[in-house]
Amino acid sequence: MPPPKELPGFYYDAEKNRYFPIKGPIPGSSRSSTAKIGPKKSIPKSPPQERSPRRQLLKRTSKLLHARELNGNIIKSYNWRCNFREELLKIQASQPVVWKYQQTDRVGVSALEQLNIDVETFEGVVKTDVLLSGNLNGSLCFFEVRKEQAIDVTWMPDCVKNYANGKTYEHDEVPAPIVANYEDLIAKPSRISCIRLGPKFSSHGDDENPDVRHVLFTHLGSETSGGSVHIMDLAEPLMPTAISPIKEVASFKCTLWTAEYDYTRPRAVIGTNTGAAFVDLETGRTSWFLHCKSDVFAEQIFNSGNSILCGLRNGAIIAIDFRERRDRFSMRRVTYPPLDKKSGSSDKAWFKLRGNCQATRMPSSISSLVSLQFDNQYFLASSMDGSVRLYDHRLLQRGAVQSYEGHVNSHTRIQLGVDPQEKFVMSGGEDCYLRLWSIKSGELLFEDKFSDTVLSTVCFRKYNYSDNVFNPEVVNKYMNDYPLGAWLASQEGFYYVNWFSM
Structure with a gap:
């Protein structure tokens, strides 16, 4: 029997006499030429920009405003329930001017x-x-x-x-x-x-x-x-x-x-x-x-x-x-x-x-x-x-x-x-x-x-x-x-x- 033809992206199983798609590296097989190039160089990530307290404050406030528009004064979530005004006052109190x-x-x-x-x-x-x-x-x-x-x-x-x-x-x-x-x-x-x-x-x-x-x-x-x-x-x-x-x-x-x-x-x-x-x-x-x-x-x-x-x-x-x-x-x-009170003391x-x-x-x-x-x-x-x-x-x-x-x-x-x-x-x-x-x-x-x-x-x-x-x-x-x-x-x-x- 002539050897089976190689089809890109498929491999031939002789026992079942059919082609199967290649979904990943087959255990025991050698990696493709693209995998032998070497480890992928890691691209250095720029350090995350620290958000200022003011920016965090505005983000938290905007979330509260969005929740209030959807739910009213009483804001509900999966884990908590709070009052919009009380939460806003907390934000204000955490950002004073002295x-x-x-x-x-x-x-x-x-x-x-x-x-x-x-x-x-x-x-x-x-x-x-x-x-x-x-x-x-x-x-x-x-x-x-x-x-x-x-x-x-x-x-x-x-x-x-x-x-x-x-x-x-x-x-x-x-x-x-x-x-x-x-x-x-x-x-x-x-x-x-x-x-x-x-x-x-x-x-x-x-x-x-x-x-x-x-x-x-x-x-x-x-x-x-x-x-x-x-x-x-x-x-x-x-x-x-x-x-x-x-x-x-x-x-x-x-x-x-x-x-x-x-x-x-x-x-x-x-x-x-x-x-x-x-x-x-x-x-x-x-x-x-x-x-x-x-x-x-x-x-x-x-x-x-x-x-x-x-x-x-x-x-x-x-x-x-x-x-x-x-x-x-x-x-x-x-x-x-x-x-x-000390033990035994009657004072x-x-x-x-x-x-x-x-x-x-x-x-x-x-x-x-x-x-x-x-x-x-x-x-x-x-x-x-x-x-x-x-x-x-x-x-x-x-x-x-x-x-x-x-x-x-x-x-x-x-x-x-x-x-x-x-x-x-x-x-x-x-x-x-x-x-x-x-x-x-x-x-x-x-x-x-x-x-x-x-x-x-x-x-x-x-x-x-x-x-x-x-x-x-x-x-x-x-x-x-x-x-x-x-x-x-x-x-x-x-x-x-x-x-x-x-």
Whole structure:
């Protein structure tokens, strides 16, 4: 039989007496001449271009916009479901712009609040945002916050960090504090330990737009004198030549660490090195409801002033409820096991209090407490070991319901800051970093260092008490009128952290 003809792309099987297509190298056969040329030279690939944070931000934003157009405000995916507005706010919060006010390191801030009050100017009485600064030397100062340029400007902002690459921000878009002869309103031998804003009480109850009219502040106390509680009346416009009336309500022979303003009645709640007490702001009468051997570092009022949170040096958080008749409560001793109880040890921490209580523990001294207004069953707490946690008043003894990782602390009282819409919690750290988390998810959204000292004080702009800041219409109004940002203070002075609107 004549040998079979060779057909390109086919091979002949003698046993089956037919041709089969060649689909690849036949096992055991030699490679074609093209395969013997040698290994294919690898073409060097150019390194991938690093995408700027701004480009990544725009890409993520465009995906969100596309998803919203397809699905509406609630965006669904195979693995998650989210709210468009919340995701957009997270993107904004992760790309802030940081401004530093030069030469403010001489102020020495220990407490800071922003408020909107009447200020006497050459044009008349004008509603103006001001920073009220309590200082380490015991003085109290007002600094006007103006959007327009002025001749008497003392401090102008300098942009030190812009995380939103590609965006520009003009100086006239950032409020600039100026000194208007409101310095050293009071002088004490000890630093101001806290400042709290009080509401305007209307005797007729028909004020449609209540605003801040009283300011509560406390002095820590020194070796020669104890702490004291003061009230400043801002009923009249602030004038450069006139000092607002300041009243000393009460003085103590103990250290006064913190205080809270009770918005339901004219009284304050103070935290000292011997316990906590109510102080009537009209008469100065003091009523102690907690005695303990551990300092009360932080306090919060919730449930319309009927319940109080106390954070102690030993790490205890005590929620005291006074909603029953006060005459039924007598001072009693309560014991509970310590956090790290040694085997065989019978030692127990104790305190005396009036009222019903629940207690939980954190690993170290309580640094800050913040009660959430949107759902007042929840509050945030931080301790000096770096823990930041979210708790539920109703399940306090079961522990935290959310944790926030990354905070750095060992011994400093660092304040937590929560934005008015209660989406984010912010805090400085002993490593001089600023961190910002999502309250709902616990996600760390921002972490960076732009200060060489600890950012221990933070405050957001306060809305009017009559406004519902959780109403979308009110939120949109304030978002258009005011940038979403926070004031920070350290030994280096004032910082302003702002998020762009998209």
